[in-house]
Amino acid sequence: MISLFGRYAVMKIDWKPPADVIEECLMKGKLKSDCQNYIRVLARQSSGKALICGTHAFSPKCREYVYSSVDGTLKNTRQFDGQGISPYDPRDNSTVVYLPETHEIYTGTVSDFVGNDPLIYRKRIGENDRDNGIRTQRDDARVLDTPNFVGSFVYKEHVYYWYRERAAEAMDNNEERQIYARVARVCRNDKGGARPANERWTSFMKARLNCSLPSATPFYFNELKAVSDPIATSANDHRVYAVFSTPDSDVRMSAVCAFSMKRIREEFDYGTFKQQRTVNSLWVPYNRNEIPRPRPGACVPDSTKLPEATVSFITRTPLMHRAIESVNGPMLIEGSDRADLTQIAVLPHVDSVNGQHYDIIYLGTSDGRVLKLIETVGNTTVIESVTVFSRTIPVVNLLTTPRQLVVVSSDEVATIDVHHCNEPDSCNRCVALQDPHCAWDLTIARCVNRNSWSGGHFIQNIVFGQSEQCPEGIVISEELSDGELLFEEMDLYLFLYI
Template sequence: MGSRVLQHCPWLCATGVWACVSLLLMGHGAQSAWQDNIKPKRFVQLGDNEVMVFYGNKTFNDHFRLILPDGSGGILIGGRNKIYNVSLLDFKEQNVIEWNPHKDAKKQCYMKGGSEEVCQNYIRILTKKGAGHYIICGTNAYNPECREFKLSETGKLEMEREFAGRGLCPFGPSHNSTSVFADGQLYVGTVADFAGLEPLIYREPLRTTRYDLATLNAPAFVSSFALGDFVYFFFRETAVEFLNCGKTLYSRVARVCRHDKGGPHKFKNKWTSYLKSRLNCSASGDFPFYFNEIQATTEPIEGRYGDHATTLLYGVFTTPENSIPGSAICAFTFQGQ
């Protein structure tokens, strides 16, 4: 089954771009089913002719990842064995780069029991390094690899170097990852092993503690960015504080200090500034209704909260699959960043 990207929200970079858009569009219908007293301030009917769609490979699932280049009028889309440069004006392909897995890596993938579907090169990390420069990483048939590219004036990506991607990129296409480049270094939230059981937040040489459920518990990373003295990571994960009552996912925000150097002895090459908190997106009341699963965020936005100028972040949240269908957009402010 092929993948497709809609032009209306290129910043929604979770694994299912179409799914995120659908949740936004269904929000009013779902909300009216359980809160009849709330009426929308504005209702917009979206027609079929108002949406332009980009199809990658119509035969296979591309597992798209997106990034918007500055000043080029195009958007980079990572898919299966390809990197597309698509025009934002008409959503048509401008350039495409073939990036197939290495033969040896593909052979090893088959020997480990991988299928033809997974033993491909899925682009999972796209990060802007600087003006016209990008770090892009692919699964490379379960042997992650990264490349640094320069975007030419014609919109074509030109490779400058290649390096190993373990710890920077997931091994397979099913894991959500996020990355941001700050202070000349790459910060990544991903998984570091073949089975996807070792999640980490990493900046060479620092990483989160291995196999510590209180630090990271099967996270699905959504986004990340640098702000002030910190780098923030947004993700949803299995809530350890809820394990005695069954499995529940909570939305989280974690941060690390950009000047963290690690610690001595057992804290060598480990974060000493790592903090994590739950993100609360809910309908208030005596019995709050929670939208527990974060799906996407904006970048930090300068705005006003009440009478004060502040830095805002907007996030898209949904209810669990086994709950009443619904979605919400919640705003959060930053203090002391």
Template sequence: KGDGLTDCGNYVRLLQSFNKTHIYVCGTGAYYPQCTYIDLGHSTEEPLFHLKYHAVESGRGRCPFSPQESFTARLTDGDLYAGTSVDFMGANAAIFRSSVHSSSQHYIRTEAYQDHWLNEPEFVGSFSIPDTHSVDDDKVYFFFKETAVESSQWDRRVYSRVARVCKNDIGGKRSLINRWSTFLKARLVCSVSGPGGIDTQFDELEDIFMLETKDSQNPIIYGVFSTSSSVFRGSAVCVYSMASIRAAFNGPFAHKEGPDHRWVEFKGRIPYPRPGTCPSETYDPLHKSTRDFPDDLVSFMRGHQLMWDPILPATRQPVFMQVNVPHILRKVVVDRVDAEDGQYDVLHLGTDNGKVLKVVSVPKDNTETEEIILEELTVFQKMTGGCWPLIIVVYVCQQQQLYVSSEEGVVQLSLQRCHLYGKGCVDCCLARDPYCAWDGLTCSRYFPTNKRRARRQDVKHGDPMSQCHDAGDGFESLEAKLVYGVESNATFLECLPRFQQAPVQWTVQPSQAHTSKVMEKPYLYVLYIFDINLNTILQINKTRVRGGNGGAIGHTQSHTQLNRNYKDLHMMGMASVSVDEYCEQMWYREKKKQQKLRQLKWKQTQTDNRKARVHIQYQLYTNII
């Protein structure tokens, strides 16, 4: 079935911790999935990594056949919950549970080839989350996207979903045998309100991340979404609370009378116990297991898996969004950071063109948030053939490291690089990086502590006037950089702030002194001062006559000047170069440049982190921003 020899390898799709010394691993096995254990031994510093060949077993229902198919799995309490296809062609997708720690072959799954259960799903993630303090209420949540059954056959839409099942679900007695009897699903919505009440929908779930909190029953769910629209290209990150997810599952059910009817809210009688409730002898002695459920409840569950109310983001809008950019967000990892003025969730986002973005969402006084891109790192380049590698981002909390992997390899990134902001208090404060603070000497890693120390940090406002005692505009301490220019010609001035979120403002003084200012509300300070010595064509021609004593320039002198580059001419102040010689030299340099480009056109000569340059026409005497 594979398109080539590469598909017929054994691709490892599952690595789950089984206990302190063993890892449960599954691979595609050349379209014959198999699973076994890896023995790590008792030494954490030098693990064994010994593969248990005698424990190899079939991976059907635990691992996909193809390395290209979407897949998710979660090993909890000795059972493996997997969202995968269970056939060679990948047409029969299901949510499976199978026992790992015992030789029992008992399994439970969703109904096969039933669109209202699962309709061409692409699984993204799964988590085990307790609902209450009783273990009988523990559930496993699956996140995926599928072709919406609510849409018509002429308008096939993709919706993002979250589904849940009870861990103690063992199926029905006379109906739904070896099938989930507590399976429910609801729609995840990530949208932006538009004019006229029309929302821009980010329908396709790309990745999901569960941020654990002190309350194990209420983690925070972060999702990365993309749009299926043909009008624009974009991505968004939305955050959800478990309270809103549980509210949707406790709300009304969706109902459809027949194939010619529309989906509506179910208004009829709901059986007892409520569909989707986990059986518990503590709550009801008559329902010790799902096999004790009454027939009307099981019959109801066969056709009412979909909930009517969608699940909206906790902030009612995305916490981060990018539209019409040359990449799509694919992966997300979230780290909750303690800062001087509160806690912030830092998003580490992987893109489809080999980049990792570090983003923080700062809440304002109202319900809105401010999105700040702290860093944008190019981790991987294009592979042979012009394709970008698939990025997988993993966060290791104990080591405070971020691991980014692809087909090219694995890259380890530190969560903070405070030294890039310099040693000044102003730059460190304006960076608004929750990981970093000014400690009195330099910008360094911030550590929460009760000890009083000279540290300055303001993530919410980024106001150095309230944090730094030397937060002037920087004008007095800067020396003007002398730059030479020629009338009706152009040059480049560079202004490089240490942080991305601060806009750069250029001003022109009547004395032709150009200042480059970094403006971060409510603070503005001068970064560079350029003193421009402007020469007119008439001045250059007079200099040429004086330098040549009325005669022509010699061959040797002309040849030497032609080999000077533009920077040398600036340093010399254009003292002995005519306009004709200047133009001839520019033509010569351009010719050599074109020859080099033809010879080295196969190389990548531009980088994504090219320094920003400002192009100024000196014949204009207006402010340039």
């Protein structure tokens, strides 16, 4: 475990698979490098405990650790089977939500050695719980078809999952299934159905996510790569930002789209479902009068008492007919001549000098950079591009804190400041950043960050990046008029090499 502030190791836990488990993994044809214990779940529990789960040489295991104040270490208190919680293969994408108040863990992963059993799963893992869990239907491509899980979170009475998968409803010109981006949800109070469906979700629903350039023939970004947590935009809505890409091809492109949680909820709550009546027929919407009552997928006080017709319907046809449209289309597109976008993190509600709130978006790239951008009225502004790693390696995770951004690659971790307000040496350059974090202080003639805005007179223009209030007036230099980023490729040194 690493301190983000002191940049030192706080403590170390050694957890290696036993020799016989490694030997069995090798005997089954896996590489030695894969027959290790890759940690895939790390969650803080109540009472000072920590839940840690790993691949454990293709035999997933979980442990609970408790902090000892005597010697400042974490003590292992129990170990249990991690099937359905951690993936077997360290390369598999998975996602986890842990709720300490109920000791429940929600996962999206693969639950078998060969990787043929993807599932969305919930299990109570309290020490005295004897819960077999609830999962999606096994061996049913209508429910999950080779999913790659990207993220998940709790939102009101549901848990939402974000992933990409082969789409049963879409074929390309070679009659192969296309990959579509999906959002799915389950009810937190789902108890499963009546026997024999008591260990299956009765509330699993999914919909396509549409991130595309609108035209007579839309250009789709179908492959979901990363997703943010929901960010409040009003009293009754939140927004989720996500990274998409086109399939691997000669025209590889990336985009960022935003989605309204209110719109997603409305589609799941009131939209109709998609069906294919025969294997050779087109996919069409159900008529409203064909949908049983109570509504399939809705949260109910006791799902074990749902009618068989409702449970059977949602098991056979969990897909919504209409796609979830993005808010105003892609807010950023990176062409095939640029690195792929790989990760996203959002610092919400940063106040500008005039009190306007902005969501600041950070994007990781496949060549080890971080882009910082904001969305203004009808426009997206890229504030800066920062080279984080000395090697050209993809950013695989981003985490925000109020003052620092944690940037992770496959074998390196770094922290960078969330702003670089001290770099500009003039008012024009400071204002041209269009960064809500930064403003020109007329009193001391410096570009300062928002933590220094306690007094004085500050100049900032987020929308236009120019201000007549600057002492030098508006200066349009060749550097700025060409649209160059002021701090393109700033070199920042990583603090840890694993």
